[in-house]
Amino acid sequence: MAAILTDQDYSYRQLAGANFHDIQFERVNFSESNLEGANFSNCLCIDCDFSYAVLKNVSFESADLRGCDLEGADISGANMYFSMLEGANLTDIIYDDQTQYFKMYCPEKGPIVGYKKCFGFRIVQLLIPEDARRTSATNNACRCDKAKVLTIKDMYTNEDYDEAVAYADGDFIYRRGEWVEAKNFNPDRWVDSTGGINFFMTREEAEAYL
Known part of the structure; x- marks a missing residue:
């Protein structure tokens, strides 16, 4: 002890x-x-x-x-x-x-591209627009309130998919070409596990997420 x-x-x-x-x-x-x-x-x-x-x-x-x-x-x-x-x-x-x-681990201003891992080892590429609220605590995980789904690919084969299901909320579906918005986004950056669209700045970081 x-x-x-x-x-x-x-x-x-x-x-x-x-x-x-x-x-x-x-x-x-x-x-x-x-x-x-x-x-x-x-x-x-x-x-x-x-x-x-x-x-x-x-x-x-x-x-x-x-x-x-x-x-x-x-x-x-x-x-x-x-x-x-x-x-x-x-x-x-x-x-x-x-x-x-x-x-902040992610850029505080301007549009950025992020990546997240979903069920079935699907990697979602996201466009986080300039006006999206975004934040991070004291690690490389980031959150935002809205994003556009650019691509959804298999982590291993790179095969394209049209949909992916979020780990944290099985009802939150990412669809290629569509916008997603987190109504429960928490702007307090020091609250690590909380509402928002979680993402990483690189595909490699997203793939390493457990």
Whole structure:
């Protein structure tokens, strides 16, 4: 079982490079601490305070940070892959081009082409128009509210199909040449599994989806 730390005050501490992998933190105060290069991968953080902490080059890979306070924290160069940030306070958070998986994975503006995997190993190629709302959390999966079906092909043989059925909703049918719209699109990008048309930026990413 992972170690559990509860109601600890680590504010203003020098904790650079600390290895906290797989630890559960409950109401731990890391505010204004130097945590540069620390490893928080696979950690569960419940009501923790990272406000104004130095989190440069930290690994938050697969860390649960939902509801935590990261106001003013510096996550420059940090690895945020598959971290959960739903409900976290991200006010004035500092990040840069080296921060991984914090910025939107898909382009925020302009028309784009996306791909999704459906039942029967069918790969659907989608045109996401310029006015479509789109978003992504902290991984390579994206969501949008509407798209046009360009092609539907067998993942292995490349055979063409006219229809494909979505994994998440058996009543959601993709038909070649037709528009589809998700009425339940959730614009909150930090809610990972939620309403919308899920897609990936490349066919290879869609094929790898399980």
